[in-house]
Amino acid sequence: MKVRRELNVENNLYFPIVELLELMPEFFPKFHFKIVEDDELPPDVHAYTDVQNNVICIKRSVYEGACNGNGRDRMTIAHEIGHYLLICVIGFKFQRNFSDSTIQKYQDPEWQAKCFAGELLIPAHLVQKMTPREIAVLCGVSLPAAETQWSKLRANKGRRYNVQNGFITP
Numbered sequence: 001m002k003v004r005r006e007l008n009v010e011n012n013l014y015f016p017i018v019e020l021l022e023l024m025p026e027f028f029p030k031f032h033f034k035i036v037e038d039d040e041l042p043p044d045v046h047a048y049t050d051v052q053n054n055v056i057c058i059k060r061s062v063y064e065g066a067c068n069g070n071g072r073d074r075m076t077i078a079h080e081i082g083h084y085l086l087i088c089v090i091g092f093k094f095q096r097n098f099s100d101s102t103i104q105k106y107q108d109p110e111w112q113a114k115c116f117a118g119e120l121l122i123p124a125h126l127v128q129k130m131t132p133r134e135i136a137v138l139c140g141v142s143l144p145a146a147e148t149q150w151s152k153l154r155a156n157k158g159r160r161y162n163v164q165n166g167f168i169t170p
């Protein structure tokens with residue numbers, strides 16, 4: 001919600017994710033992003049964030065897909081921006097599990113980036129009464145992503161939604 005407010009798109013269903021990516025160097029002078037050719041990355045890697053060097057690398061097909069409104073590609077970019085903001089800007093600890101000890105789900109950077117991307121592209125306060133299909137079309141996300149976020153919202157039903165703080169228990 002803070003990111004949406006900063007960009008003055010608090011009530012836009014369709015979040016301008018590519019525009020945010022392109023604006024990021026203005027907000028964070030160390031940050032840059034790089035478009036790499038598809039054959040430079042393994043087939044299952046669509047993009048990645050190098051937190052050490054402040055760079056997000058994105059496959060050309062993913063970047064172009066996001067520019068053309070492809071939901072999955074838009075979510076990929078939101079996910080990487082999530083990694084960057086949470087670790088490099090907000091300073092979340094980069095938890096990795098090198099030992100046998102288990103880390104909490106919320107400490108997992110992948111879980112954190114997933115939540116960030118879902119919340120950013122599918123604003124809870126605007127989609128309360130929509131179906132997953134409507135969410136997919138209007139927010140520019142894939143149907144599976146819309147369904148996942150939709151069921152999370154259902155799980156939070158009964159809680160009051162507060163734009164300042166997110167969900168709060170009654």
Ligand SMILES: [Zn+2]
Nearest residue numbers: 079083110113
């Ligand atoms: Zn990730």
